[in-house]
Amino acid sequence: MALAGITGGLAWGSESKEAVLERLMTLHERLVLRTAWRMLGNREDAQDAAQEVFLRLYRHLRSVEEQAAQSWLYRTTINVCYDALRRRPKTGELLVEPSLPSEAASGLEESQKRSLLEAGLRRLTPQERAVVVLCSIEGRSSAKAAEALGVSEGTVRSHLSLARTRLKEYVGRFWK
Amino acid sequence: MSDLDRELSEALAALRDEALPESALASVRAGVRERIEAGRRSRVWSTRLSLATAAAAVWLAVAIPWTAATLPLKSPRAPEVASIALSRPVVQPVQDDSKLKPAHARVEQARATVKSSPPAPPREERTQFMRIITDDPNVVILWAMNSKGETR
Structure with missing residues (x-):
């Protein structure tokens, strides 16, 4: 910069x-x-x-x-x-699930996948969402995310692990 | 890492590359500029107001003492001094017979004056002396009188 x-x-x-x-x-x-x-x-x-x-x-x-x-x-x-x-x-x-075809997996288009992912993000707590946004979307390291959020690195990792598990549970129903 | 993990990571990373609508960015910029300008206008007006208040305060601080100093005060009027036109003293010839008036006559006159005065409140036994000066400086009459009026 x-x-x-x-x-x-x-x-x-x-x-x-x-x-x-x-x-x-x-x-x-x-x-x-x-x-x-x-x-x-x-x-x-x-x-x-x-x-x-x-x-x-x-x-x-x-x-x-x-x-x-x-x-x-x-x-x-x-x-x-x-x-x-x-x-x-x-x-x-309102946490409305995106309308998707009944059979999931490979049939989903990219836009549908993205809608599912955004719906999954909205189901996370703000703290979990912040960690996912900073680490998984913005590509910040745990240390940088911790610095930005004002929490410890361990907290970031913990939130990230929990958030990814919940996201996988949500999108896994449709992606698989 | 499972397929789902990998797929999730790729999908999340792809969100980063998603293009943002230019109109949204322009709207942010315009909003920021507008709010800064509004804040500046507000600051300008508050500065002007502060300056006007300060100027008014300074004016009052200067004007009030000045007014007090220059305007005639309604102070209590000084008492008028009585003026008496003094006439030229007239010297009258002294009558010889007054000088020749016997001393006892004047003593009697003084006694009459004393007697005609209002009775004094009862006092303790005390002797008062009255010195009577005669025309002759070598002759002084001392007149002793007690509170009962007995004289010697």
Whole structure:
């Protein structure tokens, strides 16, 4: 990640604060939106969360270290998503299973597999979902995920193992 | 790793490469810019309000003492000094007979004055002396009188 003009935090030197934010948004907007989308399960909520993340980045631009910028964004995105999930009404989320052909396995199209996987992700707890998003989707190591989530590496591994077992149970009914 | 494990890992990793709609990204950017601009406008107005308040406070701090110093105070009026037009003293010739008035006559006059004064409240036995100065500086009459009015 190349962030020019950095001394300590994300110093912008001759650049305005807004210009630095624009540059950072261009670099990281996909990462933030994708993570929020997987965490929250729908586009509108993900867009709101991504906006909040970048506004927080704008406010804390001075204190964000260059090397930790990506971790900071992951951590902030996950925290913003936790807040959004907490605000969400408990009964408002309907866990509707995607309509699939009765016989499973090789007959499933990629889009159907993806729908099943997303439905399976929605059945996980927020903590399990965060670990799956960071480790299995974003490809972060357990250590990096632990750093972003503010938990121990052992906790990450434990959540990941449990989450994958539950996902396999869910999608296995259709994929096999 | 079982087939299902591998398949799950591949499917999850594939989610990372899924293209995000450009409209969603543009919406995020626009929303961020709008909220920053709104925050800036709000800050500008709050700054202006703060400055106006500070200016008003400074103005009051300066104006009130100045007004107090310059406006005439309704202080209590100084008492008017009575002015008496003094006429030129007229020197009248001294009558010789007053000088020649015998001392005992003046003593009698003084006694009459003392007698005509209101009776003094009862006092303890105490002798008062009255010194009567005569025209002659070498002659001084001392008149002793007790509280009962007995004189010597």
